[in-house]
Structures are given as C-alpha cells and as structure tokens.
Amino acid sequence: MNTERTTQLTRWLKWLWLAMMLAIAPVTQASAADSELGSYQILLEGVPGTGGLSYHLDFYDDGTVNIEKRFNGQDHIETHQYLRDGQQLVIKPLAGGAIKDFDHANLTIIDEENIEVALNVAGSELLLLEKDVNFTLFRWHEWQAKAHILLTLVVLIALNELFRFVKWSGFAFFIGGAAFCTVFVWPNQGIVYWFKWAKIYSVVAASAFFLLMRFTPVYKYRLAKLFCVAFLAINIAEAVAQDFSMGLIPNLLNGVAGVLSIATCYYGWKGIRADDSPQKDMVWPKMTALWIIAYDVWNFAYVYLNFPASASAQLMVIIAATIPALWIKPGTWLQARAYTLAAWFMFYFTFTNFYERNLWIFPRNDTLTYSIAALSLVLNIACVVQLVNFYKNRTKEVATA
Incomplete structure (x- = not known):
C-alpha cells in the first residue's frame, strides 16, 4: 500500500512540476521595438555580492527610448528621450528618474547589430566592475x-x-x-x-x-x-x-x-x-x-x-x-x-x-x-x-x- 501511494504521489509530482514550468515559460519580455534602431541588450557583472546586471533598450522613431535595468534585486523601467546625430546617440537624463547610468554616456552606432557605449563614470558609482563601464550593446531579435x-x-x-x-x-x-x-x-x-x-x-x-x-x-x-x-x-x-x-x-x-x-x-x-x-x-x-x-x-x-x-x-x-x-x-x-x-x-x-x-x-x-x-x-x-x-x-x- 505504501509503495502504491508513493508511486501515485511521484506521478502527481511529475505532472505538477511540468505544469509549473509551462506556467513560468510564457511570462517573458515584450516584443522588440518596431523602429529603425530597434532593441538592444547586454549583461554585465556587478561587484561581488550584487548579482548580474542587465540593460535592455528599445529605441523608437519618435525620439524615445525605453530602458529596462535589472540589478541588485531592483528592477527599473523608464522612458527617456534620445537625440541622434549621425552615428552618435545621446540619452537625456530623466528628472526624478532612477536610471542615471546613461546620463553622461556616449553611444556610437557601429553597425545595425552593435552600439558601443562609454558610460563615462567610475564603475564604483554603479557597483560595476571597472571593465564594464565600456561595453557593446547587442541588437536583440525576438524570434x-x-x-x-x-x-x-x-x-x-x-x-x-x-x-x-x-x-x-x-x-x-x-x-x-x-x-x-x-x-x-x-x-x-x-x-x-x-x-x-x-x-x-x-x-x-x-x-x-x-x-x-x-x-x-x-x-x-x-x-x-x-x-x-x-x-x-x-x-x-x-x-x-x-x-x-x-x-x-x-x-x-x-x-x-x-x-x-x-x-x-x-x-x-x-x-x-x-x-x-x-x-x-x-x-x-x-x-x-x-x-x-x-x-x-x-x-x-x-x-x-x-x-x-x-x-x-x-x-x-x-x-x-x-x-x-x-x-x-x-x-x-x-x-x-x-x-x-x-x-x-x-x-x-x-x-x-x-x-x-x-x-x-x-x-x-x-x-x-x-x-x-x-x-x-x-x-x-x-x-x-x-x-x-x-x-x-x-x-x-x-x-x-
């Protein structure tokens, strides 16, 4: 009887596990931005004990950029303004905003798939390793x-x-x-x-x-x-x-x-x-x-x-x-x-x-x-x-x- 009960419990747990995994999987980020620039993202290493940092940026043709930052147990999503001058991009500070990482940054479009970023701040200000204050944003394709x-x-x-x-x-x-x-x-x-x-x-x-x-x-x-x-x-x-x-x-x-x-x-x-x-x-x-x-x-x-x-x-x-x-x-x-x-x-x-x-x-x-x-x-x-x-x-x- 105990063996039969254990077998039934195991079978039930298997299907419960599958249901939980399927429930989690569809909960994902929004679709890529429909614009000339599109969507970009990068993963960086925070200082030990802070976990990983990710930026996801969606550029829109109306001059706005949606920035998602996940780091150190916090999640911020803000819409900033940006200016484009040839291959150069400038993201404007948002008054009262929590994401200030790009306030002094230089962004350079290398090609359709890559944007080089120099944050122009010390890594310690953002709890980043110094090597990660300069990085490349990668074009994100949803499919x-x-x-x-x-x-x-x-x-x-x-x-x-x-x-x-x-x-x-x-x-x-x-x-x-x-x-x-x-x-x-x-x-x-x-x-x-x-x-x-x-x-x-x-x-x-x-x-x-x-x-x-x-x-x-x-x-x-x-x-x-x-x-x-x-x-x-x-x-x-x-x-x-x-x-x-x-x-x-x-x-x-x-x-x-x-x-x-x-x-x-x-x-x-x-x-x-x-x-x-x-x-x-x-x-x-x-x-x-x-x-x-x-x-x-x-x-x-x-x-x-x-x-x-x-x-x-x-x-x-x-x-x-x-x-x-x-x-x-x-x-x-x-x-x-x-x-x-x-x-x-x-x-x-x-x-x-x-x-x-x-x-x-x-x-x-x-x-x-x-x-x-x-x-x-x-x-x-x-x-x-x-x-x-x-x-x-x-x-x-x-x-x-």
Whole structure:
C-alpha cells in the first residue's frame, strides 16, 4: 500500500512540476521595438555580492527610448528621450528618474547589430566592475532569442542522451573539448569573474568523475559516493551564500530553502552506483521526485533573484536534467544535471557574445519574487517532512522485525 501511494504521489509530482514550468515559460519580455534602431541588450557583472546586471533598450522613431535595468534585486523601467546625430546617440537624463547610468554616456552606432557605449563614470558609482563601464550593446531579435532558448533545452537533452549511449562521447567532450577550449578559446572571451571560472571547471570535473563512476569500479568506493553528494551540496552552498549576501527578503527565504535542500540531499547516497543497463548509467535510486522538484524551483528562484537576465536560459538547463530523470531514465538526475550544466557552461564560455545577444528576459516584480521564493521554501520544508517520515517508517520496520 505504501509503495502504491508513493508511486501515485511521484506521478502527481511529475505532472505538477511540468505544469509549473509551462506556467513560468510564457511570462517573458515584450516584443522588440518596431523602429529603425530597434532593441538592444547586454549583461554585465556587478561587484561581488550584487548579482548580474542587465540593460535592455528599445529605441523608437519618435525620439524615445525605453530602458529596462535589472540589478541588485531592483528592477527599473523608464522612458527617456534620445537625440541622434549621425552615428552618435545621446540619452537625456530623466528628472526624478532612477536610471542615471546613461546620463553622461556616449553611444556610437557601429553597425545595425552593435552600439558601443562609454558610460563615462567610475564603475564604483554603479557597483560595476571597472571593465564594464565600456561595453557593446547587442541588437536583440525576438524570434532569434526565443529559438535560442528553446533550442537550449532540445540540444541539452540530446547531448545527455548522447553521453549516455555513446561511451567515448563524454570523455571527448568533457576532457578533450574542455582542454582545447581552455587553451584556445575561453581565455579570449573577456570573462573575469572568478565564480564563473570556478563553476565551469567544477561541473566539468564532476562530469568527468561521473564518467569514471559509470565505466570503472570507482563507484564501489564509499569515498567516491560521498564525492557525488559533496559536489551537489557544495554547488547548492555556493548559491546560498550569494542569496544571503543580497540580503533581500526573497533572497533570504530562498537561502533558507537552499540550506534545507543541503540538509535533505544526502538521503540514499549509499545506493549511488553504476547500474546494469547497457548504458551503465550512474543512478541514485532513492533520490525522490519531490526533492528534484524542490531543487528545481529553488535553483530557478536563485537565478531569477540574482541573475534575472539569465533566468530563461537557466530554466531550460534545469528542465533538461529533470525531463530525463522523471520520464526517460529514473534515478539519473545527478548524472543528467552534471552533464547538462557542464555542457551549457562550455557553450556560454565559448559563445559568450551570442548568448548575451539572444537572451529572452523574464520580467520581475515583488509579487513574482516573493511567490517564487515562498514556493521554494515550502517545497524544501516538504522535503524535510518527507525525510523525517522516511526515518520514522524505518524505525517502525526495525522495531517490528
């Protein structure tokens, strides 16, 4: 009876998760501006602890420009006036406006796809890294951005299946490909934030280690299994630290949810192993659908609150690991999460400008941020309750044995 009830609950949670993801996806930014100049956007790095900064500008032929700025837990949308003199643009200050970033800026149209910007202020005034006071605004095409985000999901799921079914592909991609890009590609992409470098190499290393777990006897060792749990817990802890450093109420709620996720992630870790299938998948049989869904919501909330411009892409990355784990091969979530996250980071580091040019930015407001953070906390509290019940049932079984 308990097994049947658990199966029904798992099935219900799967469809609930799918409904939540589909509900989130359509809530996106407005269409591109219909004008000669059009729409432009850029992602920049704030100083540590502030999260990511994004600008989205829609230029209109009537001399107005709609500016969207998302940064440090705040969202501002204002309409300014602009003047064009040949290839030069000047955005006029708005009396009483919150967005003053372009008040002293020089904007130069390079071509139809790029506008060079010099803010002409110190980075410290805007909480920006000094390298980011001069940047290029990229032309934003709505159809291209939507296709990019949706293809991210399709390609990541396809890559995960490739790595499952073709043994050598994972080694070639995560070891050979990463080594090649480390020498010839990634140093030239202008990425300086240490956290991003630490993130890419940690997930690539984890992916390579999971290949060893699958195809060698490494999985038999207790320490190897503990490494799998540690990889997961440390990655959550890094994000929790960012949430707490922001200090806003939604971030704090989500930070607490992350702590609970760490506290419950270890359940069943001794069962991590390579299974007997032809693919030799690394499975974690006791990882529950509830924990995966709670993690997904927490992770999306983390990105949405701290790096809002990347939320749509990261939603696809999150889903790309969960679909295989819930519908294709149960028990493989951690393997799929490492593979898809590492593949996405490698794509981002290799095609940085393309990625930033083609983001589909989600809007934010207090209702959305509080709701998502609260849902994250509730689901992770449910994981704690589930874990307590597991141990209670185990105690009863031992007592009656």
